[in-house]
Amino acid sequence: PAAQFPGSLGTDIGKQRSVVKIRFAGAIPGSSSLNIFWSAGGSESIEQFRVELDGVFVGNSSERKGEMPYKWRQDTFMLPKTAGRMHTLTLTHLKGDGLCFDYISLVR
Numbered sequence: 407p408a409a410q411f412p413g414s415l416g417t418d419i420g421k422q423r424s425v426v427k428i429r430f431a432g433a434i435p436g437s438s439s440l441n442i443f444w445s446a447g448g449s450e451s452i453e454q455f456r457v458e459l460d461g462v463f464v465g466n467s468s469e470r471k472g473e474m475p476y477k478w479r480q481d482t483f484m485l486p487k488t489a490g491r492m493h494t495l496t497l498t499h500l501k502g503d504g505l506c507f508d509y510i511s512l513v514r
Contacts, residue, residue: 440485445506468481494506
């Protein structure tokens with residue numbers, strides 16, 4: 407149910423737009439939600455990312471300004487019911503100069 411990113415997974419610093427893809431197997435029943443714990447980092451830029459499941463837009467994170475020391479936040483996304491057994495979760499860095507993912511969990 408929870409996946410910890412090794413050593414906290416971050417996006418590129420600067421104007422690049424990183425994409426994180428997580429492939430997993432298993433049914434996703436209706437009314438499932440995805441919890442993502444993340445930090446906007448230590449700079450004062452505004453950070454945001456997009457979430458997609460199997461190429462379908464799920465939502466955008468809240469916009470967060472970085473601060474020191476880092477603060478971990480949680481955004482929750484409702485997932486569509488899917489019949490497939492193999493899935494790809496895509497997290498795309500939309501704005502800012504770098505953010506960090508701590509862990510995600512699927513709540514059924």
